[in-house]
Amino acid sequence: MTESQETLSNLLQENRRFEPPAELAAAANVTASAYTEASADRLAFWEAAADRLTWAERWHTTLEWEAPFAKWFVGGKLNIAYNCVDRHVEAGNGDKVAFYWEGEPEGDSRVITYADLQKEVSKAANALTELGVGKGDRVAIYMPMIPELPVSLLACARIGAIHSVVFGGFSASALKSRIDDADAKLVITADGGFRRGAPSALKPTVDEAVAECPQIEKVLVVRRTGQDVAVTDKDVWWHDVVERQSDQHTPEPHDAEDPLYILYTSGTTGKPKGILHTTGGYLTQTAWTHNAVFDLKPDTDIYWCTADIGWVTGHSYIVYGPLANGATSVIYEGTPDTPHRGRFWEIVQKYKVTILYTAPTAIRTFMKWGDDIPAKFDMSSLRVLGSVGEPINPEAYVWYREHIGASRTPVVDTWWQTETGAIMISPLPGVTAGKPGAAMQPLPGIVADVVDDQGKSVPNGGGGFLVVREPWPSMLRGIWGDPERYKETYWSRFDGFYFPGDGAKRDDDGDLWLLGRVDDVMLVSGHNISTTEVESALVSHPKVAEAAVVGATDPVTGQAIVSFVILRGSAEEGGDIAAELRQHVAKVLGPIAKPRQIMVVPELPKTRSGKIMRRLLRDVAENRSLGDVTTLTDSSVMNLISEKLPSAKSED
Numbered sequence: 001m002t003e004s005q006e007t008l009s010n011l012l013q014e015n016r017r018f019e020p021p022a023e024l025a026a027a028a029n030v031t032a033s034a035y036t037e038a039s040a041d042r043l044a045f046w047e048a049a050a051d052r053l054t055w056a057e058r059w060h061t062t063l064e065w066e067a068p069f070a071k072w073f074v075g076g077k078l079n080i081a082y083n084c085v086d087r088h089v090e091a092g093n094g095d096k097v098a099f100y101w102e103g104e105p106e107g108d109s110r111v112i113t114y115a116d117l118q119k120e121v122s123k124a125a126n127a128l129t130e131l132g133v134g135k136g137d138r139v140a141i142y143m144p145m146i147p148e149l150p151v152s153l154l155a156c157a158r159i160g161a162i163h164s165v166v167f168g169g170f171s172a173s174a175l176k177s178r179i180d181d182a183d184a185k186l187v188i189t190a191d192g193g194f195r196r197g198a199p200s201a202l203k204p205t206v207d208e209a210v211a212e213c214p215q216i217e218k219v220l221v222v223r224r225t226g227q228d229v230a231v232t233d234k235d236v237w238w239h240d241v242v243e244r245q246s247d248q249h250t251p252e253p254h255d256a257e258d259p260l261y262i263l264y265t266s267g268t269t270g271k272p273k274g275i276l277h278t279t280g281g282y283l284t285q286t287a288w289t290h291n292a293v294f295d296l297k298p299d300t301d302i303y304w305c306t307a308d309i310g311w312v313t314g315h316s317y318i319v320y321g322p323l324a325n326g327a328t329s330v331i332y333e334g335t336p337d338t339p340h341r342g343r344f345w346e347i348v349q350k351y352k353v354t355i356l357y358t359a360p361t362a363i364r365t366f367m368k369w370g371d372d373i374p375a376k377f378d379m380s381s382l383r384v385l386g387s388v389g390e391p392i393n394p395e396a397y398v399w400y401r402e403h404i405g406a407s408r409t410p411v412v413d414t415w416w417q418t419e420t421g422a423i424m425i426s427p428l429p430g431v432t433a434g435k436p437g438a439a440m441q442p443l444p445g446i447v448a449d450v451v452d453d454q455g456k457s458v459p460n461g462g463g464g465f466l467v468v469r470e471p472w473p474s475m476l477r478g479i480w481g482d483p484e485r486y487k488e489t490y491w492s493r494f495d496g497f498y499f500p501g502d503g504a505k506r507d508d509d510g511d512l513w514l515l516g517r518v519d520d521v522m523l524v525s526g527h528n529i530s531t532t533e534v535e536s537a538l539v540s541h542p543k544v545a546e547a548a549v550v551g552a553t554d555p556v557t558g559q560a561i562v563s564f565v566i567l568r569g570s571a572e573e574g575g576d577i578a579a580e581l582r583q584h585v586a587k588v589l590g591p592i593a594k595p596r597q598i599m600v601v602p603e604l605p606k607t608r609s610g611k612i613m614r615r616l617l618r619d620v621a622e623n624r625s626l627g628d629v630t631t632l633t634d635s636s637v638m639n640l641i642s643e644k645l646p647s648a649k650s651e652d
């Protein structure tokens with residue numbers, strides 16, 4: 001941020017509150033006592049959470065902390081695949097559905113029980129062993145959202161190989177650099193997947209990457225689309241190698257601190273970092289939070305997380321957390337608008353989904369498409385809604401609750417990152433009276449704070465830097481191959497605290513609001529203003545579906561606020577929309593936050609994980625040539641925005 005005395009302005013006031021539904025509160029998995037228990041004895045609290053898992057050997061030391069390096073459940077041994085799969089079969093739940101898998105082409109679906117999953121994972125584990133993959137080896141996974149993807153993760157976990165999933169939309173060079181960084185020896189992929197109504201090839205990208213990666217010994221290929229693929233001498237087909245394996249495999253226990261996976265951050269701010277997660281603490285916290293934050297009732301809930309398994313949300317809340325809890329989940333291969341814009345709601349209706357976990361970017365897109373689309377479907381099964389990935393604007397939260405949750409369901413806004421491994425700050429649906437846009441409180445067992453420049457806690461009503469004061473079980477154990485970068489990135493800003501890079505405020509009640517990345521904070525006439533608050537003010541105007549704001553150099557104010565907005569489906573661009581929106585922001589937040597410019601745009605630049613990439617908008621706003629666009633979903637968006645520039649309005 002900056003040298004200014006003020007840390008971060010607190011401009012947005014929000015008075016709406018949503019009490020937990022009485023029925024949900026009465027039967028909630030976790031009640032308010034969890035907070036008192038955890039604060040009385042944090043380690044005992046996490047020990048009890050670890051006891052929800054099945055350990056082959058119990059740990060002797062709960063936490064060894066040599067800042068910034070943590071070891072949790074030291075001496076303990078367990079097998080993650082056993083915990084996620086076998087133990088449910090052994091408990092008599094083999095016939096229970098683990099995954100309802102829905103392909104993008106309509107009618108293309110599969111039902112996978114826990115017993116099926118046990119067989120599939122065992123076969124895949126045997127195949128990996130045959131292909132020469134052993135404990136500690138790295139396996140790169142580049143796949144569409146098909147059942148073989150979670151099976152591959154679990155097969156690696158089962159034998160102690162370290163997976164590195166690379167999102168299936170990344171380029172050959174992105175894949176190559178991740179293969180090189182982790183020094184992977186095997187790639188698991190598919191011929192392609194279905195995206196937007198057509199087969200979308202993956203294999204040619206892998207071929208291009210692997211041609212330059214001599215360390216890759218084999219490429220294991222699932223046939224999904226039936227597209228023609230070039231076959232190289234490294235390629236082996238899944239249906240040849242995996243299918244003929246025995247469906248029996250004895251899981252060997254791994255050390256609690258054995259590596260589980262590497263996952264490169266999504267690259268919103270710069271060069272991705274290979275975040276390393278390990279075994280016992282990671283599964284403890286993903287399983288506990290999944291049970292608590294979504295109030296999962298494994299016997300009756302149908303849970304759907306719409307993320308891609310290529311991101312951490314998919315790792316922790318499609319694969320590891322839900323399976324450890326014996327949940328029944330939906331997995332969907334495709335996009336929300338194929339073959340029509342009601343596809344998500346059709347899936348909710350079809351499977352009677354009770355818990356839905358998605359991202360603000362999706363919610364704002366649905367707002368843009370219009371209220372009439374979800375209204376056509378029966379979504380009365382829903383009882384808890386979740387949000388992750390970016391701050392959720394209060395208006396988007398209220399829309400989600402009202403149009404998806406029929407004004408009944410609690411919305412849990414969950415703050416966490418690739419690095420934290422699991423949810424850190426979130427309401428609990430049976431405990432918290434939710435405020436739209438607020439992540440509310442650190443979960444029991446998590447000690448987070450908002451501090452000023454000097455690392456001192458800010459009082460209620462103040463803004464500053466989010467920090468985590470104490471180690472937590474699912475924390476990253478480092479950046480793969482780069483301990484110095486780990487220390488520098490996360491532990492150097494505030495002595496002894498973990499610094500995630502996000503700004504936050506603590507409101508008058510002491511509840512937490514995430515205010516976006518500190519790198520994006522704007523310094524306007526000596527005030528540090530968060531992008532999130534101005535964006536939320538814009539989205540609170542009935543004509544706006546989505547907004548991105550950046551600070552651009554300004555001769556008078558230091559920086560001035562430049563806004564890019566997408567209008568709602570129902571709104572017309574006519575009139576002086578720019579003037580109207582500028583007035584609106586000034587009214588909601590005060591004149592200091594009034595944007596200098598408003599540009600109506602058809603799309604915003606987003607990363608492949610759906611997050612707004614403000615640094616590119618800053619380039620546009622300051623008339624610079626664009627920085628690196630390789631992690632953008634669609635780089636033509638930037639041309640659309642640049643073309644709009646001359647019409648940008650700037651007044652008084």
Ligand code: ATP
Pocket residue numbers: 265266267268269270271272273311312387388389390391392413414415416417418419439500501502514515516517609611
């Ligand atoms: P990179 O670190 O490479 O720039 P990234 O930060 O986008 O990429 P992720 O780990 O996927 O990669 O995203 C975590 C970040 O997303 C958080 O640090 C925060 O900025 C944002 N975020 C996630 N959930 C929330 C939330 N509920 N509220 C506010 N911000 C959130």
Ligand code: MG
Pocket residue numbers: 265417501
């Ligand atoms: Mg990040």
